Amino acid sequence: MDGRLVLVCTEDEDATADLVIAELNRRRVPVLRLDPGRDFPTPVMLAARIGAGGTSRTESGGGWGGRLTVGERTADLSAVRALYHRRPSPYSTNSGEQAARFAAQESRRGLGGVLGALPGCLYLSHPQAIARAEYKPAQLDAATRAGLTVPATLITNDPGQAKLFCSEQPTIYKPLHAGAYEVEGEPAGIWAAPVEAGEIDGAVNRSAHLFQAQVPKVADVRAVVVGEQVFAARITAPPGVVDWRAEYQSLAYEPVACPDEMRGALVRFLAGFGLNFGAFDFAVTADGAWWFLECNPNGQWAWLEDAAGLSLTTAIADLLENGASRYD
Template identity: 35%
Template sequence: MLLLVTNQRDITTDFVVLESRRRGIDFFRLNTELLPSMACSFSDRILDDWTLTLDGRTVCGSQVSGAYFRRPGKPRICENIIDDAARRYAESEWASLLKSLYTRLEGRWLNSPTQIVLAEDKPRQLLLAHRLGFDVPAARITNDLQTAQQITEHFNAIAKPLRESLLTGERESVMFTTRLDGLCAADAPALALAPIIVQQEIAKQYDVRVTVVGQRVFAVAIGSQAHAETTVDWRRGSHADLKHELIQLPERLQQQCIELTQSLGLRFGAIDLICDQDDRFWFLEINPNGQWAWLENMTGAPITSAIVDELQGMGRPWT
């Protein structure tokens, strides 16, 4: 049985559900916001002796051969619990149970939650990319003006978040990668508030999203230079007309993408590259739990099939 850990609104998991049904593979979709509506039982002695039951359907730990950690939601606490302190207590207990479940599934995850958290470390990603021989734009991670100017005074430069790109509050907003038009003393107080990545800007021919699944590599060129708004960050403005095209990366670069993914303890990775005006590829970052369904929709790349293949083969070691 495959265990798909996500939320009710996750369309990407729908792709995996449909492919699993097509193949006749048994699966259990665990929408974690519904966890408080389930009956749970966990043994204190046997790792695989646990069950979750919802609407008459039960998943047993001993049945799970592969698991996909996608987009779990926050457990939705029973509305009958009115007291705020009691609600916080219940939320904490269900969150703790989820963490215990995740730990019990180590070795069966496509990407384990623990490795995902560790792999999200962008400075570590850059170090590994250098070590593996990728071309990487010069960068500094800093909140110091003089350090940032080591980049901005020698290159055209961009700035991007170290981790969080979504600002939540009354109005949600996205922090896109932004071009830096020089830095001066007046910028020092704002820069000091939080560290950012200041990086050499590469003049793009196009962006590339590389999806690695096990030993398979799917590279899609994204025509980011079609609009002035998308030249620095192709996500800005949500332009649905950006051209997406499957491309073949050089063999050495494909292998580097696989090596980077595996070096981070992952079987899946969404890697962002840039192709410059001289057809040279530059590494930007890897998202250990990135989106991919839109790439399949736009190019026909069989990513869903590769993911289900990988989940079915979780018993085999990496090659």
Template identity: 45%
Template structure:
């Protein structure tokens, strides 16, 4: 089962790779709950595990026959015709009932399990674990204290601000982004006390590296921008320069240790590369790991899709 939205292009690559291996695949978006997604599950008495069926317009699935789940990016819950209080109730019930069921299918391999994704999605946890497994991490402050933030920005100039999650989608469904930006003391005022913020000492980089780990396989690209932008995501992606890069063993080993810590099979790691020998881990600084990141736009995406298929099938498919 591939749990994702209908528009997920990255998941399409994995589904194609699974089809090539003659695997029966069902694509399910929990947000379709209603007439387009009906399910029943039962247990108790002699039954010690969930069994039942899930039906969509194109699939009729026995829950106990699902042996692997590729959890990608399901759509946000809808329930648009309900008034706000009823909608909140319906969302909570669907999340605990349907999503709770799909996260606890018996004898099932998850890539990645939604609980592991949630646990590893917090930047404070990411940075602490990254440092613990041996990665170099930027000097970082998480705070809403104006005095502490100003002191940090002055002492660690140049400093940058990063959002934890980015801007939420608008009511019309438009997605906004908050890119990494430099922070100066004069930019700060008491409004910072309203919520949490992340500040880091800027790393003097020559390039970025996106390292995608899928099971035991590691894929890496060196990314540069023509204008040397602070955040490569902010510009024209068609102008990005991608080059293959070898990941040093002293970086590669901690990659797997990091994923093991969170119970992840897959992760997209972002590093910044400093001037010097990129075969040495001293040139690599950990920025973050997205446990459900995009990779379909990278060179070698076909090979990555194959690696995903193998990771999903590992241990149960002949």
């Protein structure tokens, strides 16, 4: 058995990562799990070396070598076959002191920088690629270039332009970033929702807003791409529901085939960002057309595996085990 291990970077409680780790364990693939933002500088210890001479050279003759120790287990940095960047905690400190903030940033750029520059490592996906792809304006541009159909979209802080756009067609508003949000101290989601011209007021000028023509959809599709494999599920929500994420308990799922031309476009989209994974959302109209809405470069998928019978855990474990990337 190949002794090179898979690093899994995620938070302590991550049921999705648990599925993949269990499958890799079943295959007897070595796995080392850590949460860099919380576990470093203790209990994680890093000793990474690069440069001519000494013991810094890897077997391939270059790149980062050395060791990463988590508790009683140690990884050879030059022999990591893959890194699964799931949902690690941010590098942060509970203290507002300047020295503590400086230390947190040094940890991020030190440990995070080394983990992002491992020789011969497959990244699912590289954290910098994920960060780039999280910007919706970049996604919409990449989607049009890849040949996907994109609804008319306006990003603005101009109330006049927003009102004009909303008067031209049925329109929805959705956030540019699905960050943490609370209502009266309770976690809440900001879902895509219809908006009319009469609702637009001066508050629009307080930040950027994304307005998009509402697609007359009859269903949605979530397409999950792992490497170059595409798994798709049709999602049917109750009538009148704009954002299916707000109605998880009332959804129906069925696996669907991804059209060949769509498959090629999705792979091209991910290649443009250097990603090995993407969770795409489409609105499907009565004529069967798929309209691109967004791509989550590190989206959730575990619930869809059971709901639609998609073999996603196997596909992800295959990719991590084989450790071969288009972006080495």
